[in-house]
Amino acid sequence: MKALKITFSNTIRQHYALFYLALFCIILAVVRTKLTSGHYLFLIWNLFLAYIPLMISASMLNNIQLIEKKNYFYPLLCFWLLFLPNAPYLITDFIHLNTKTGNGVPVWYDILTIISFATSGILAGLASMKQIFTILSLKYNPLLAWFCIAASCFLSGFGIYLGRFLRFNSWDVISNPFELLLAVLKSLTESTALGVTMGFGCFLLLLFHFYTSNNDY
Template identity: 30%
Template sequence: MAALVDLIAVALLNVYAVVLIVLRARLYGARLYRPMLVNVALSFVPVVGALAAVAGLLFLAPALTALADLLQGVVPVILWGYLTLATLLWLLFFPNAIYLITELNFSHRGADDRVPLWFDIIQTLTLTLSGIMNAIASLLIVQSEFIVLIADPTGHGSGAPVFSWVFAGAVIVLGALGVYLGRYLRFNSWDVRHPASLVRKLAGHLREPGRALELGGFVLTHALLVALVYVPVFTLFYRALFE
């Protein structure tokens, strides 16, 4: 029940962000900044993807159990193949949630903008928080899924397994890297279809003076921010659900 309430709260935060974006245009006669609306939708995709992966697993597991006698030795391969594919697809869109941190640059605001600064502050902050919470919610779902599948999480009282924290840490760092690639090299999740072009552009970018240091600083600071929010949230969730 608590997990459902949390998910509803995250969804409402996204709705609030959309409402503020639309109200900005309606109340002050400003241009509707459509890229923000697109970014809100994209940032919620990882949450939908994580829920879809769990739903698919709940459907697949009973079917594989029923066919266990016919598919001896193949069931684990199918199960882990599904999980690997679902996780990789989810990971491709995970940076879209963290990306909303970069909206705090107020690039949508003009010098002669009639919108009060206080409104843009709360609107942009809500947008950013919705992205962070989307990232946290989706990672929380996926990390919990792996814990349930790999280890018995109940009754130990020793916290989440170390392997799950390693997984979460790697995802957060990759997510921050994805944000950098999106903000500075304008890559999208679907550009992974052209890995050679991605590597070539990144290599050229890093050859520019100071870019490698900038990349390291960007990834480190963004990853630490998300981690410092995620760790206590997941710890509370884990204790409430499993201990």
């Protein structure tokens, strides 16, 4: 597991870059609030949720005991998967873009704000997936790691459907599990759920492949 310590040290600079990008996003949202209203302040909360998977995977890389002990590793892995859809979910916030706001804020500014948040969320998600992939590759093998990452991509796509169309969130697994389960079972036969799951799942998997294509594992 010494390779994990090396991997973590090599990702510190990347974490700083993601932090600066998140800070830039927050500044954009706050400036817009000062100019007109707090319409886009919810993006800050969405971005925080998108960074939770990265916090989990980075903690696992930094603490080998969390990986070696099953009673820590598997619950953390499930917790990571539970919050992972929040990273690509930010892409769907373009639904809030209104080109006829009439509030004095240029449309380009709102586009810049949303695309900055979406990019930040996607990059944080990809960085986190890469870290989990590295952990699974070293703990088990690369083939299993690829299978788990592919499964997580399509589960994230389904999570986007649950969040954007059915308005569930990650916390509903604990606070509202029965209603969530019924919604999941019902959506298994719906074409929109299948389309969103496959579309965003393939998109996320292709992004991850591109993101890791120049790295050796």
